[in-house]
Amino acid sequence: MGTLSAALSPSSHVSVLSLGFLVVAQLPLVFRCVSSEISYPRLIDFLSAVGCLCALIGVLQFVAQFVIGVDAAFLLDKHLPENMTVSGYNSLIPLYWSSPVYKSNGVFFLEPSFFSQFLAVAVVAELLAGPRTLRLLVLAAGIVCSYSGTGLTMLALFLPFYFLYHGHSRLFFVAALVSLVLIFFGDALSIDAFTRRISEFSDVESSGWARFLSMFRILQEVVFANDLTFVLGRGPGTVQEQFHLFSFNAFDPTWGKVIYEYGLLGALVYFRFFYLTVCRGPKGLRFAVGYTYLFLGGYLLNPSILMQVAALVVWLGKSYATADQPDESGIEARDRFAMLSGMPALGAR
Secondary structure: OHHHHHHOOOOOOOOHHHHHHHHHHHHHHHOOOOOOOOOHHHHHHHHHHHHHHHHHHHHHHHHHHHHOOHHHHOHHHHHOOHHHOOOOOOOOOEOOOOOOOEOOOOOOOOOHHHHHHHHHHHHHHHHHHOOOHHHHHHHHHHHHHHOOOHHHHHHHHHHHHHHHHHOOHHHHHHHHHHHHHHHHHOOOOOOHHHHHHHHHHHOOOOHHHHHHOHHHHHHHHHHOOOHHHHHHOOOOOOOOOOHHHOOOOOOOOHHHHHHHHHHHHHHHHHHHHHHHHOOOOOHHHHHHHHHHHHHOOOOOOOHHHHHHHHHHOHHHOHHHHOOOOEOOOOOEHHHHHHHHHOOOOOOOO
């Protein structure tokens, strides 16, 4: 479908190299691990631990700008040579226009939004692994210091269902404690940097509108206006071809890029592939990782995000392939996973 879309593309921006990159970047998703030595609970716990470590680094970075200055706190962003940096990303973002305070990017993340998204996935991992109050508070502090709402959108969808299903008393305690901190120290923490962004969904020049809504207008004005492009898309590598012509701020999330470049038929093929890989992985992180990949960025050709999808979800799909084979403890694999994810086993009453 990609080859057909490239061959019949009416765009002068079509790129065969982009199609080749798509094949290479997506290749890890066709594999599935057959080893029985990988412990999913240990992987979940490791992800939570890494998230807590990154959150602590991010909090220290945010606080350090008030103690040792912005130049030292954001050392890599301020002093790393240009030939050693990745272009096209905004790693230094003030809390608001002309603010002297910067959002934390966790030192090693490309942007505060990447930092927020990773910590949000780590929160889900910690909920599956424990949860442990101290770790949740550390992760929450890191998300606050990122001042990015992208990870919060995933948690806003995930947490209500998790709370309703599990009802852990400690979770309500953590939620109450975080709420009290935000209420009494909201001004000092500049929480309005979060709340004011809710209005962005009605502002066509805002990043929030661009990230979540702009693609609907782009598809309507460019792709759906022509029968050929509606069916086959504009071709590989063309999604940003007209961004400079729009009167609004535009963005290309993964789901939109697939439809724009490969049309209805290509999208059906790809999302079938996505279902066979991601949607058949373990339920624990499936929603968090899948939502992040599809909706929070243009990650179709992003190897780092795709490797997270592969390592945390796709490669672990063996849990379903051997669901009826008991392990050495006599517990069936499907029942063991059900215990981990909190979902009832197939034979539960």
